[in-house]
Amino acid sequence: MQKRVTGPEIERLIQLLARVPGLGPRSARRAALHLIKKKDQLMGPLALAMNEAFDKVRICSTCGNADTSDPCAVCTDVTRDQSTIIVVEDVADLWALERAAAMNAGYHVLGGTLSPLDGIGPDDLTISKLVDRVARGGVREILIAVNATVEGQTTAHYITEQLTGFEIKITRLAHGVPVGGELDYLDEGTLAAAIRARTAF
DSSP, X not given: OOOOOSOHHHHHHHHHHTTSTTOOHHHHHHHHHXXXXXXXXXXXXXXXXXXXXXXXXXXXXXXXXXXSSSSOHHHHOTTSEXXXXXXXXXXXXXXXXXXHTOOXXXXXXXXXXXXXXXXXXXXXXXXXXXXXXXXXXXXXXXXXXXXXXXXXXXXXXXXXXXXXXXXXXEEEOOOSOOTTOOGGGSOHHHHHHHHHTOXXX
16 A cells, blocks of 8 residues: 655645646646745745636637636737637637737637537537627638647538628638648648648749
C-alpha cells in the first residue's frame, strides 16, 4: 500500500490541475510542485487572477466569445466589419484567428461540431443563433472556419443548408499546403485538398 506523502490540499490541487487540457497526472504534479515552490511569486497572484476571472468572465450573448463584458470587445469594436461573420467551433479558434490578424471581422462561436455518435445535434450548438443574426440583416458574408475533420465538414454543410435563401456569400477557409510546408511531410488528404483548391499562378 502506497503511503501518502502530501496533505489533502496538495492532492486536490494536483487532481484539479490534471483536468486541464494538456496536463496529465505527471505534468500536474510537476506544475503543483512548481506553484508550491513559487508560492509568493506565482501561486498567490494566480489564485487572485483565477478568482477575478471566476467573478468577471462572461460569455458574449451575441457571438459566444469569452470576455469580461457582454457584448464582448469584438462585438463592440466599431472598426470591425460586422457584415462579415467568421464562424468557428470554439473560443480557442477565435483567439487563434485574432492572433493571425488576417481579417477584421465579427465572429460566431458554435460551441463544438455536429457529432451524432457523441449525441451532439444542432440544438446543442448555436447554429439557430447564427441564422437569427443573418435574418436580422446587415450580414454580407459568412466565412465558415471550422476544422477540416468529418464533424467539421458535416457542420459546415448543415450551416450552409440552414442559410439557403439568404442573399449572402458563404465561404470557407482554404485547405491545403501550409506556408513553409514540405510536400514529403504532408498527408495524402492535405495534398489532395491542395490540388483541388489550386489557383492561378
